[in-house]
Amino acid sequence: MTSLYEGVFGAPAEAEGRAPARANLLGEHTDYNDGFVLPTPLAYETAATIGRMKGAPDGIIEAHAAPFGETKRRSLGDPPQGDWMDYVVGCFRALGEAGYAVPAVSLAISSDVPMGAGISSSAALEVAVLRAARRLLDLPLDDVELARLGQKAENAYVGMQCGIMDQMAASLGQRGKALFLDTRTMATETVPLPESFRLAIIHCGKAHQLTAGDYNTRRRECEAACAALGIGSLRDLDTGDLERLERLEEPLGRRARHVVTENRRVLDGVAALKACDAGTFGRLMDESHRSQRDDYQVSIPEIDALADSAKRHGAIGARLTGGGFGGSIVALVPSGRYDGWRDAVLADRPDAREI
Structure with missing residues (x-):
């Protein structure tokens, strides 16, 4: 991953974040109804490496997505465009709206999560990006707060009115165990499979x-x-x-x-x-x-x-x-x-x- 970032942007990455895909075992369409869910993380994951972009104004996001072979640049003030970059920009907009300063940053994203498979490639991307940003900017965010920001990115910017399950599974899930989540109280428990x-x-x-x-x-x-x-x-x-x-x-x-x-x-x-x-x-x-x-x-x-x-x-x-x-x-x-x-x-x- 660091070699991908350096190959695209010509400098070493400063931080990295990773997050897994998930399978939901029980509890479909219950999370946005304050209900119970039971997902488990999978071996597939998305990785994001990040660094500060010198010479660009705050709020400029440039990202390269290896699965698409594309590099895109956007400002936090730009509207969504219906592409993968919406999820990246949405995360930084959510950070800005939470009161955190967002400098100009560049990211390199790689993933082996199959898209369109129903195993939440979007939440894996959001949590990976937010984990990378948390490390780079030394943000005082716990894993639940990070999941909430990922959900906000998807709800408010992407326009997908999902619940919190996918982001929580990507942020708190443990391989080989199910994550029992009460989406009303946000209480969690890991359960052996x-x-x-x-x-x-x-x-x-x-x-x-x-x-x-x-x-x-x-x-x-x-x-x-x-x-x-x-x-x-x-x-x-x-x-x-x-x-x-x-x-x-x-x-x-x-x-x-x-x-x-x-x-x-x-x-x-x-x-x-x-x-x-x-x-x-x-x-x-x-x-x-x-x-x-x-x-x-x-x-x-x-x-x-x-x-x-x-x-x-x-x-x-x-x-x-x-x-x-x-x-x-x-x-x-x-x-x-x-x-x-x-x-x-x-x-x-x-x-x-x-x-």
């Missing part, structure tokens, strides 16, 4: 594109359901309130039902992991997928067919992971059967690929 099982991420072959508007529409539908019910958040309901949801106009009732039941699945899933009960956890994954498909309507036929294939060939649980409308499934597979399972699924679904 099942022994003798392997998590598989399989891309369906169709990239997801959350900024196309469907994600933001789902968030507005949840807000409309809350207004109709006279509550502040869907987190204020539990499964004992499901009959109330049946009286909502469609599709608000189904949207709310997904969130309420998904919160329960996260809590039950954490209990199952602590009890080393992989069978129950797999069943909850299957239920989560059906809820995303039928109630929240964020799945697509290619994802449904891939989840069905995963189950048919021996996964004990499989579900859409990420915001939906394409991307990947996550499946829980016995470790000793993984290679045969993977080969069978990929033969069954030729457009799919292992992540």
Whole structure:
């Protein structure tokens, strides 16, 4: 990474930040409803090296993205342009709005995180950039504050109204463990993943594109359901309130039902992991997928067919992971059967690929 920076900018980098991608095991579309989530970080990561840019006014950001082979320069006052640079600039705008001085900086970004796979390449980029800036500028930011700034960059500048899960997973997650997060209180707990099982991420072959508007529409539908019910958040309901949801106009009732039941699945899933009960956890994954498909309507036929294939060939649980409308499934597979399972699924679904 330092050689990439020096090759682009002709001087050594002064600081570096790294952050992983994530797979969400349970708790989809619950984070912006003050709910519970259960992601885990993956081996893929994004790295950002950074240095001060001499001779340029404060607030000028220049970045080179190796995955695109592009170098771009922008001022903090420039509007978003719908490209990867928006995420970088958004992070520095968030720092500036938090009261931190933003000098002219240059960054070199490398990543092996597959884009459009539903494993949050955007949050990995945001957290990597913010970690690099924190080191360079010696900022008094803890990991939770850093995650909040990454979310703000995406909400306020990029225009994607995501919750906090992805940034928290990238900032606080530990490899080999699930991160149980209460997005209302921001309390976290690490939970061991099942022994003798392997998590598989399989891309369906169709990239997801959350900024196309469907994600933001789902968030507005949840807000409309809350207004109709006279509550502040869907987190204020539990499964004992499901009959109330049946009286909502469609599709608000189904949207709310997904969130309420998904919160329960996260809590039950954490209990199952602590009890080393992989069978129950797999069943909850299957239920989560059906809820995303039928109630929240964020799945697509290619994802449904891939989840069905995963189950048919021996996964004990499989579900859409990420915001939906394409991307990947996550499946829980016995470790000793993984290679045969993977080969069978990929033969069954030729457009799919292992992540």
